[in-house]
Amino acid sequence: MAHRVTLIPGDGIGPEVTRAAQLVAAATGVSIEWEVVEAGEAAIRASGTPLPDAVLDSVRKNKVALKGPITTPIGGGFRSVNVALRQQLDLYASVRPARSIAGEGTRYPETDLIVVREATEGLYSGVEHWVDRDHTAAETVNVITRKASDRICKFGFDLARREGRHHVTGVHKANIMKTTGALFQTAFREMAAKYPGLQADERLIDNMCMQLVKKPSEYDVIITTNLMGDILSDLCAGLAGGLGIAPGALYGDTLAVFEPVHGSAPKYAGQDKADPVAEILCIELMLRHLGEKEAADRVFRAVWETVLEKKVVTYDLALPGYTDRPVPASTCSAMAKEIARKVPLVDLSRPLPRPGPAAGPGPVDAALEA
Ligand code: NAD
Numbered sequence: 458m459a460h461r462v463t464l465i466p467g468d469g470i471g472p473e474v475t476r477a478a479q480l481v482a483a484a485t486g487v488s489i490e491w492e493v494v495e496a497g498e499a500a501i502r503a504s505g506t507p508l509p510d511a512v513l514d515s516v517r518k519n520k521v522a523l524k525g526p527i528t529t530p531i532g533g534g535f536r537s538v539n540v541a542l543r544q545q546l547d548l549y550a551s552v553r554p555a556r557s558i559a560g561e562g563t564r565y566p567e568t569d570l571i572v573v574r575e576a577t578e579g580l581y582s583g584v585e586h587w588v589d590r591d592h593t594a595a596e597t598v599n600v601i602t603r604k605a606s607d608r609i610c611k612f613g614f615d616l617a618r619r620e621g622r623h624h625v626t627g628v629h630k631a632n633i634m635k636t637t638g639a640l641f642q643t644a645f646r647e648m649a650a651k652y653p654g655l656q657a658d659e660r661l662i663d664n665m666c667m668q669l670v671k672k673p674s675e676y677d678v679i680i681t682t683n684l685m686g687d688i689l690s691d692l693c694a695g696l697a698g699g700l701g702i703a704p705g706a707l708y709g710d711t712l713a714v715f716e717p718v719h720g721s722a723p724k725y726a727g728q729d730k731a732d733p734v735a736e737i738l739c740i741e742l743m744l745r746h747l748g749e750k751e752a753a754d755r756v757f758r759a760v761w762e763t764v765l766e767k768k769v770v771t772y773d774l775a776l777p778g779y780t781d782r783p784v785p786a787s788t789c790s791a792m793a794k795e796i797a798r799k800v801p802l803v804d805l806s807r808p809l810p811r812p813g814p815a816a817g818p819g820p821v822d823a824a825l826e827a
Contacts, residue, residue, distance in 0.1 A: 459488035460747050463515040463522035468497040469721025470731035470789075471525025477733030477793030478523060478740045481759070484797035485752035487744060492519060496538050497527035497721075507538045513545055516712060523743060524716040525736065528723065536583060542714070543576045544583075548707035549605060550612045551576040551686060553718050554742075555673075555693035555703060558734070559765040562698035562774050567674040571620070572693055573613035574686020576707060578605050579637075581683045601637035601682065606644035612708070613680035614652045624677035625649065627659045628685055641682055666692060694718045701732025701773040702764075704739045706746070713746050715739035729788040732771040734760055737796060751805070759799035761809060769795040 464479070466472040482489055494512045501507050507527075516522045529537040542548070551574040560566030584598035610627070617625050627645035631638030642659065649657035660668065662685050669676060669689070673696045681689060694703035700719035707714040717735030725731045737760060744753035764774060772786035787795075 459490045460521070461490045461492060461519045462743070463512075463519045464491040464493045465496050465512060465522060465524040465527075466493065466499070467525025467721060468499070468528040469526060469723045469726040471497075471527065471721055473727075473729060473789050474717070474731055474733045474736035475523060475525040477789055478736040480793050481737045481756055481797045481800060482740045482744075484800035485744065485749070485755055486801070487747075487749045487752045491523075496542070501535075507535050508541050508545075512542070516542075516546055516714060520712055521743065521746065522712075522714040523736075523739060524714050526717065526719060526721040528721045537581075539716075540581050540583065543707060546709055546712055546714070547577060548709045548712060548714055549575060549577045550609060550708040551690075551705060552616065552708065553686075553690040553693070553703065553705040555690070555697040557697045558702055559761055561764050561767070561770075562702070562776075563696060565673050565696045568693070568697040570673065570676045570693060571616065571622070571678050572686055572690040573609065573616060573678060573680045574690060575605055575609040575682050576686075577683075578602060579683030579685075581687075599634070599637045601640050603640060603644060606641045607648065610645050610648035610680055613678060614648055614655060614657075617655055617678040618652065620678075622655070622677045624656045624658075624675075625652075626665070626676055626679050627657065628662050628665045628679055628681035628689065629659070630662050630685075632661060637682075645680065662689075665689065669693065669696060690718050699732075699773050700735065701771065702734040702738070704735050704737075704742055706739070706742045713743075715743045715746075729790055730772060730786075731789050732773050733789045733793045733796075734764070734771075734774075737793065754805055755800045755803055756796075758803040758805060758809065759796045762799055762803060763792065763796050 466475045492515050494515045496508050496512045500509050527538045553572045555568055555570050557563050557566045557568045578600045580597055580599045582600040588594035629638045629641050631642040694700050703718035705716055705718045719735055741753045741756040767784050769787045769792050771792050775784045775786040
């Protein structure tokens with residue numbers, strides 16, 4: 458029986474990378490019926506609202522969605538569709554794996570960690586206002602509840618156990634934020650005590666950023682609040698090779714929406730230039746969620762081999778300074794076709810090569826120092 462999946466193409470590069478992901482999904486042979494609904498700028502043009510009820514209804518009905526990135530106007534305009542979608546569907550767990558793919562595009566080829574971010578409250582709750590009429594002061598409220606902190610910590614520890622991970626780090630700023638920070642910290646500590654098989658520790662967010670840039674291989678699963686997780690997951694995407702290869706998933710109790718870490722990159726929209734890998738790896742995560750393990754393994758292996766071969770890769774994986782031998786950049790659609798071509802051919806019995814040891818500062822650093 459076909460899986461019914463909601464498809465939200467999104468804005469900017471969204472339609473291009475979701476098309477690429479659909480091509481790769483089709484190559485697995487898994488039967489998927491896509492129900493396409495528009496959110497963001499296309500929805501405003503069609504119906505005057507960025508998040509029509511039809512989008513929420515479709516995800517509630519199908520329970521699984523693939524989403525492209527959606528633009529949010531800066532400093533005004535409509536509220537973030539991404540934040541609204543997470544809140545209205547109670548997609549409370551944002552899971553963002555940062556895995557180096559064959560060590561490409563990074564000087565941290567050993568990176569393999571997962572950021573688990575609370576996605577419904579914190580500083581993204583939307584509780585904010587101007588303090589005075591002249592708009593010289595403003596307040597944004599950091600809403601942290603025990604219920605949401607408990608469930609994201611439980612989700613993170615369960616995920617660590619399921620995935621065979623060993624080490625869970627809780628990230629907060631409880632030294633300065635004595636109420637919200639301490640509430641999250643207490644929830645983390647009490648949950649950690651229920652998982653004696655997992656090593657648990659804590660970091661303040663500022664120290665965490667420094668530690669990650671120095672030694673990402675020492676971290677395994679990170680659990681944190683909304684804004685901190687948003688920033689950390691972009692940082693970790695950068696450690697693993699860039700936003701072009703970083704997939705993500707949003708989970709509620711019964712719903713799951715798969716979306717890349719990256720945004721709509723408007724400057725590349727319509728140019729067939731964006732890296733499709735992040736959205737294609739969302740297909741891998743989605744297939745695992747749907748119980749299609751072999752198809753998911755094929756997608757990951759095909760991505761891995763394409764990136765490693767470096768014959769058909771987009772500009773971000775072909776940049777001089779990031780590869781030992783610069784190669785001509787391919788288009789988004791060409792890279793997707795190459796990955797799709799490999800999907801039925803890959804040999805799953807061959808183990809994936811482990812990422813090598815840290816390469817140390819590469820030619821990019823040398824160029825900066827010169
Ligand atoms: P961005 O992720 O769109 O782009 C940041 C940088 O990464 C840019 O240099 C871009 O060119 C590059 N990049 C991103 N995706 C890439 C890809 N697939 N291949 C190659 N390069 C890629 O972030 P931004 O510029 O800060 O935001 C643009 C818009 O996206 C904003 O409106 C923002 O609100 C929105 N956004 C949406 C989501 C989401 O839908 N979940 C997430 C983040 C940002």
